[in-house]
Amino acid sequence: MNILMYSHDTYGLGHIRRSMALAQNILAEEHNILILTGSPIVGRFDFPHGIDFVRIPGMIKQNNDLYVPHSIKVAPEMALAIRQNIILATAKAFKPSLFLVDKAPLGLKREVVPTLRWLREHCPQTHVVLGLRDIMDSPESTITEWRKKNIYEALDTLYSEIWVYGSRDIYDPVREYDIPAHIAPKMHFTGYIPRQIPRFQHRPRLRHGMNIAPGEKLVLVTAGGGGDGYKVVxxxxTMLETLPHPPFKSMIVTGPMLAENLYDQLAARARKLKVRICKFYRKMEKAILAADCVVSMGGYNTMCEIVCAARPSLIIPRSVPREEQLIRARLFAARGLLEYIPWETVEPAPMLERIVKLLHEPGPYEAALADFPMTAFEIINQRIQSFGAQA
Structure with a gap:
């Protein structure tokens, strides 16, 4: 089966990391998987045999509606035209049995619509699936945007199925986003997407390899892609600078999209504190498992990694330009899975207080996290197998 995945990747690492996790776990001997992506760092990931990517020109989101080219010095309209043509040409040549679109039903600025229409007309046997994370934004904002952009019509006419990478028991987009009754049956709740976390018994070896002494506590700070993570780091x-002798070891991963001048400022401060800092860490899953506490923003992918590793965490969710992270943090905190402080109100003293609590009382969080179901791969593979049975 030829599987084509579209990931517009205009901000952060979330889209490409989610697409990579899905591709690696639905890969089978009879599958060929191509990922269409605008991520500027896609080449840093390890691609197993059977998976490859088609790089489209990168775009940067400046706000919810304004996107500009990441590198090439051309008008946004030209960059979007190039992206649209590459996406359509790839679909025509590859002729996928499954076309999986990540998050954006129409693509960036409707760039995937010509491909969706071409597949409907020329390859009606292709299963066209929209993959949505658990939470898109606040109900009010999402409904307004979807009505304005005719998203409900697209869900009705252009997609075979909609996969929601979350649990309806935690957040129900059918109700929250006012999904019409004739579209709701298309929606399949897969559960959250697990990550390839090393087995827990390997944790001592991982910690030894990271020079963490027995009994020493490690706090891992990660800001996702880094584009909006400066405040967290x-x-x-600033919190560490108030402590004469911090009672724990620290490691900071700022994300590769943090501006160079801001990274240099943070790195200079970290070096004075003898704290390890880097922009990108290839084996983030191992670092999360090795940590005793994770301080992070509240993006979908990082949250899935933290849950899979069952690590106590302090989440600093942003609410701009979307409230998705804040909503998710509140819901997870209500289940005893984590602590959180809103991005707008985070200060060094409350941050230290929460971190100390997580380091000294990890048990309840670890127990709640260990019982959290991560079923996406099982459900998605069942759906794909059903496509083969229908063929």
Whole structure:
């Protein structure tokens, strides 16, 4: 089966990391998987045999509606035209049995619509699936945007199925986003997407390899892609700077999209504190498992990694330009899975207080996390197998 995946990747690492996790776990001997992506760092990931990517020109989101080219010095309209043509040409040549679109039903600025229409007309046997994370945004904002952009019509006419990478018991987009009754049956709740976390018994070896002494506590700070993570890292370093002798070891991963001048400022402060800092860490899953506490923003993928590793965490969710992270943090905190402080109000003293609590009382969080179901791969593979049975 030829599987084509579209990931517009205009901000952060979330889309490409989600697509990579899905591709690696639905890969079978009879599958060929191509990922269409605008991620500027896609080449840093390890691609197993059977998976490859088609790089489209990168775009950067400046706000919810404004996107500009990441590198090439051309008008946004030209960059979008190039992306649209590459997407359509790839679909025509590859002729996928499954076309999986990540998050954006129409693509960036409707760039995937010509491909969706071509597949409907020329390859009606292709299963066209929209993959949505658990939470898109607040109900009010999402409904307004979807009505304005005719998203409900697209869900009705252009997609065979909609996969929601979350649990309806935790957040129900059918109700929250006012999904019409004739579209709701298309929606399949897969559960959250697990990550390839090393087995827990390997944790001592991982910690030894990271020079963490027995009994020493490690706090891992990660800001996702880094584009909006400066405040989290800055607050954490300010917290450390108030402590004559921090009672724990620290590691900071800022994300590769943090501006160079801001990274240099943070790195200089970290070096004075003898704290390890880097922009990108290839084996993030191992670092999360090795940590005793994770301080992070509240993006979908990082949250899935933290849950899979069953690590106590302090989440600093942003609410701009979307409230998705804040909503998710509140829901997870209500289940005893984590602690959180809103991005807008985070300060060094409350941050230290929460971290100390998580380091000294990890048991309840670890127990709640260990019982959290991560079923996406099982459900998605069942759906794909059903496509083969229908063929």
């Amino acid at each position: 800055d607050t954490y370093l």
